[in-house]
Amino acid sequence: MNRSNTGANLPTLRSHNAALVLDLLRVAGERGISRLELAERTALTPQAVSKITARLRAEGLATEAGHRASTGGKPRTVLRLVPDAGHAVGLHLDRDELTVVLVDLAGAVVASRRAPLDFGAPAGEVVAAAAREVGVVLGGPGGAGSGGAAEAGPGNPAPTVPDGTGSVSHAVSPGDPPATVLGLGVAVPGPLDHRGGVLHRVTGFPQWDGFPLRDALAARTGLPVVVDKDTNAAALGLSLRADGPGDFAYLHLGTGLGAGLVLGGAVHRGARTGAGEFGHQTVLLDGPLCSCGGRGCIEALCLAAVSGGDAAEAARVLGTGAANLVGLLDIDRVVLGGRTVDADPDAYVRGVRAVIGERVRRDGIGAAVPLVMTVGGDRPVAEGAAQLVLAPLFGRLGGAGA
Amino acid sequence: MNRSNTGANLPTLRSHNAALVLDLLRVAGERGISRLELAERTALTPQAVSKITARLRAEGLATEAGHRASTGGKPRTVLRLVPDAGHAVGLHLDRDELTVVLVDLAGAVVASRRAPLDFGAPAGEVVAAAAREVGVVLGGPGGAGSGGAAEAGPGNPAPTVPDGTGSVSHAVSPGDPPATVLGLGVAVPGPLDHRGGVLHRVTGFPQWDGFPLRDALAARTGLPVVVDKDTNAAALGLSLRADGPGDFAYLHLGTGLGAGLVLGGAVHRGARTGAGEFGHQTVLLDGPLCSCGGRGCIEALCLAAVSGGDAAEAARVLGTGAANLVGLLDIDRVVLGGRTVDADPDAYVRGVRAVIGERVRRDGIGAAVPLVMTVGGDRPVAEGAAQLVLAPLFGRLGGAGA
DNA sequence: CTACTTAAGCAACGCTGTTGCCAAAGTGCA
DNA sequence: TGCACTTTGGCAACAGCGTTGCTTAAGTAG
Numbered sequence: 001m002n003r004s005n006t007g008a009n010l011p012t013l014r015s016h017n018a019a020l021v022l023d024l025l026r027v028a029g030e031r032g033i034s035r036l037e038l039a040e041r042t043a044l045t046p047q048a049v050s051k052i053t054a055r056l057r058a059e060g061l062a063t064e065a066g067h068r069a070s071t072g073g074k075p076r077t078v079l080r081l082v083p084d085a086g087h088a089v090g091l092h093l094d095r096d097e098l099t100v101v102l103v104d105l106a107g108a109v110v111a112s113r114r115a116p117l118d119f120g121a122p123a124g125e126v127v128a129a130a131a132r133e134v135g136v137v138l139g140g141p142g143g144a145g146s147g148g149a150a151e152a153g154p155g156n157p158a159p160t161v162p163d164g165t166g167s168v169s170h171a172v173s174p175g176d177p178p179a180t181v182l183g184l185g186v187a188v189p190g191p192l193d194h195r196g197g198v199l200h201r202v203t204g205f206p207q208w209d210g211f212p213l214r215d216a217l218a219a220r221t222g223l224p225v226v227v228d229k230d231t232n233a234a235a236l237g238l239s240l241r242a243d244g245p246g247d248f249a250y251l252h253l254g255t256g257l258g259a260g261l262v263l264g265g266a267v268h269r270g271a272r273t274g275a276g277e278f279g280h281q282t283v284l285l286d287g288p289l290c291s292c293g294g295r296g297c298i299e300a301l302c303l304a305a306v307s308g309g310d311a312a313e314a315a316r317v318l319g320t321g322a323a324n325l326v327g328l329l330d331i332d333r334v335v336l337g338g339r340t341v342d343a344d345p346d347a348y349v350r351g352v353r354a355v356i357g358e359r360v361r362r363d364g365i366g367a368a369v370p371l372v373m374t375v376g377g378d379r380p381v382a383e384g385a386a387q388l389v390l391a392p393l394f395g396r397l398g399g400a401g402a
Numbered sequence: 403m404n405r406s407n408t409g410a411n412l413p414t415l416r417s418h419n420a421a422l423v424l425d426l427l428r429v430a431g432e433r434g435i436s437r438l439e440l441a442e443r444t445a446l447t448p449q450a451v452s453k454i455t456a457r458l459r460a461e462g463l464a465t466e467a468g469h470r471a472s473t474g475g476k477p478r479t480v481l482r483l484v485p486d487a488g489h490a491v492g493l494h495l496d497r498d499e500l501t502v503v504l505v506d507l508a509g510a511v512v513a514s515r516r517a518p519l520d521f522g523a524p525a526g527e528v529v530a531a532a533a534r535e536v537g538v539v540l541g542g543p544g545g546a547g548s549g550g551a552a553e554a555g556p557g558n559p560a561p562t563v564p565d566g567t568g569s570v571s572h573a574v575s576p577g578d579p580p581a582t583v584l585g586l587g588v589a590v591p592g593p594l595d596h597r598g599g600v601l602h603r604v605t606g607f608p609q610w611d612g613f614p615l616r617d618a619l620a621a622r623t624g625l626p627v628v629v630d631k632d633t634n635a636a637a638l639g640l641s642l643r644a645d646g647p648g649d650f651a652y653l654h655l656g657t658g659l660g661a662g663l664v665l666g667g668a669v670h671r672g673a674r675t676g677a678g679e680f681g682h683q684t685v686l687l688d689g690p691l692c693s694c695g696g697r698g699c700i701e702a703l704c705l706a707a708v709s710g711g712d713a714a715e716a717a718r719v720l721g722t723g724a725a726n727l728v729g730l731l732d733i734d735r736v737v738l739g740g741r742t743v744d745a746d747p748d749a750y751v752r753g754v755r756a757v758i759g760e761r762v763r764r765d766g767i768g769a770a771v772p773l774v775m776t777v778g779g780d781r782p783v784a785e786g787a788a789q790l791v792l793a794p795l796f797g798r799l800g801g802a803g804a
Numbered sequence: 805c806t807a808c809t810t811a812a813g814c815a816a817c818g819c820t821g822t823t824g825c826c827a828a829a830g831t832g833c834a
Numbered sequence: 835t836g837c838a839c840t841t842t843g844g845c846a847a848c849a850g851c852g853t854t855g856c857t858t859a860a861g862t863a864g
Binding site: 412413415416419446447449450453454469472473474475476477 | 818819820821822823828829830831832
Binding site: 410415448456 | 840843851
């Protein structure tokens with residue numbers, strides 16, 4: 001059961017178990033999973049699993065799909081998630097670009113869109129543009145099927161909006177607006193309050209300080225909205241790609257340096273959504289001044305090495321911070337991402353892996369901590385943002401919880 | 403509900419709610435708490451709370467204790483935890499000393515005992531001595547009331563054992579062996595496997611590598627045993643002292659430097675019980691060599707400053723590490739402890755607080771992070787060890803979970 | 805074709821928190 | 835003093851959860 005301070009009743013129990021089964025179905029993917037295996041993995045009785053899966057099938061969330069080979073008796077029936085039973089929109093607002101994806105329950109991208117963005121423009125304009133793009137991805141100018149649709153900005157009644165240069169829109173199923181859109185997950189750079197969906201002073205963009213992004217987008221799109229830091233969204237999305245429930249860290253090196261932490265299957269945000277301040281960890285006491293006012297921050301050292309063209313040194317600094325993090329939290333897996341890393345992935349993976357490996361070796365116990373680059377999709381943040389909406393369905397605290 | 407990968411049934415539901423209520427009773431302490439307040443805090447209906455508290459009263463865990471002032475109607479009945487309904491033993495094995503405490507459900511120390519210890523002696527001898535001391539604290543040579551009692555070492559049938567110099571034993575209620583001892587929590591220094599209760603290579607004491615401490619002590623005492631790192635035990639115990647469920651870090655500076663983390667009400671251990679490796683966080687790239695083989699570790703810098711008599715510099719280094727930790731995890735509260743800090747608490751609190759305060763100010767948002775010394779008892783580790791046993795009763799994952 | 809094994813559903817059951825109702829125990833005002 | 839009102843908390847009936855006992859379905863092995 002999910003950690004909480006509130007009591008549980010029968011509906012809570014029911015949805016907990018349903019989420020558990022749904023999560024196993026999601027992880028099983030197209031291979032599917034049998035009722036008895038679900039029973040083993042959940043420690044529920046087979047009969048309980050039968051009842052739960054019957055409900056899920058009645059709701060259209062699961063379906064039977066073939067049989068396993070017999071082991072001497074009646075063959076097991078394979079159950080699978082029905083990906084089309086629900087969708088979520090992920091929106092990534094970056095400093096100079098906007099990315100929107102529409103994903104199904106399985107996390108597959110159904111449609112996506114990318115457009116340039118001036119994050120420094122007035123908040124209202126950015127919100128209007130974002131809502132417009134969300135509407136387009138959803139298959140029409142009107143946005144989601146429900147009420148309160150997007151009051152799209154000036155003009156643009158056409159279904160496909162040629163919105164600036166480089167705007168790309170490739171819907172996999174263009175004329176097929178999904179019936180059930182569960183919500184909109186939004187990932188933004190700066191510090192913010194996740195619970196209230198209110199931004200704080202994003203570095204370099206003071207006009208966002210105190211802006212209620214969640215409520216503004218909810219009013220524009222008519223969808224439930226969840227807002228989180230870009231690194232948290234990416235970490236959540238990437239953590240769902242792996243089978244294991246192990247603790248997970250995503251390190252993002254782009255124009256800045258940040259981290260997203262997934263501990264115990266849930267994004268760790270801290271009380272003020274401040275967790276993941278990785279870039280301003282001090283790794284060189286009395287070192288060079290950082291833009292934050294401190295000295296010897298990882299970010300300052302890293303970016304200095306990058307601008308000096310010394311990727312190996314940048315990787316060494318980054319690796320030192322990563323090793324600190326792995327040691328402090330006993331993290332199971334680390335994933336690297338971000339534009340700077342993407343430009344020279346081998347150097348960074350090799351450099352960071354070397355430092356972590358040395359640390360693990362010193363500490364003796366503990367198998368090697370896997371370190372990889374982001375995989376499967378060049379929009380990890382936007383896809384993760386969509387998972388902010390979907391994760392609660394699978395019992396993973398991501399949007400509503402904490 | 404507590405985060406888990408297993409399904410939940412009605413007994414699970416029941417114990418979850420009971421634990422929740424019990425935890426609120428524990429936090430309320432002697433002031434007590436009314437049924438309606440319990441209902442508000444748990445989000446359960448008043449009727450459900452009535453049923454749950456009736457069960458707890460029938461089991462002897464709770465009792466009615468007076469009434470609140472009326473607010474215009476029938477006055478609320480105050481409920482309180484019955485501390486004597488259960489006890490737990492906490493054992494702290496330090497490098498040169500052994501501490502045993504017997505605590506009640508409320509966490510109050512009922513009896514305690516301290517004795518010198520040579521942690522470098524053969525494992526069997528240490529275990530025998532520890533089991534003997536546990537038996538003494540429990541009020542007799544035979545140990546716990548249940549079967550499989552301590553096969554106490556050579557001699558010593560007397561109830562109070564004058565066991566070496568400086569051995570102190572002051573039971574509050576000498577002739578009153580508690581009926582229900584729920585288990586034994588053990589806190590030890592080195593790296594270890596919490597799930598299996600097996601030690602790894604404790605620095606300087608290679609003979610403990612691979613020793614199954616949990617099973618050995620369970621066999622000796624006949625009690626359920628939970629083993630954890632000393633810093634984790636202390637962090638758990640100290641975190642329970644505060645009302646808030648906020649995230650918590652305990653920093654221990656003694657012969658070494660370590661940390662215990664309590665995130666979301668549960669001790670964060672990581673997959674291999676390795677979390678909390680605070681001492682070997684790098685804060686000075688290419689700095690002086692540390693005993694661990696790395697360079698620029700907090701511990702190396704800190705201990706160097708301490709041995710040089712420069713408490714201010716040690717506090718500054720420690721504070722840098724603490725600020726890193728606070729920033730990375732958005733920790734709510736930090737507590738300092740350990741012999742070195744105890745020797746000059748003001749200097750360390752002032753120094754560490756200054757560094758954290760500066761960092762928080764730079765980051766803008768976020769209220770000041772409270773930093774205090776350990777309070778209430780000079781045996782925080784042993785008391786925390788006892789809480790390893792009690793915490794699961796209150797729905798706080800500490801012993802069984804994770 | 806018979807015997808056996810395994811998977812999965814039906815029906816009855818115990819137990820959970822919830823709902824509707826009522827008694828108990830105070831305060832406040834006439 | 836007595837009546838009206840407010841608030842607390844238990845009793846009884848209830849819907850819904852997973853569990854248990856048993857039956858049916860659907861394969862393999864000889």
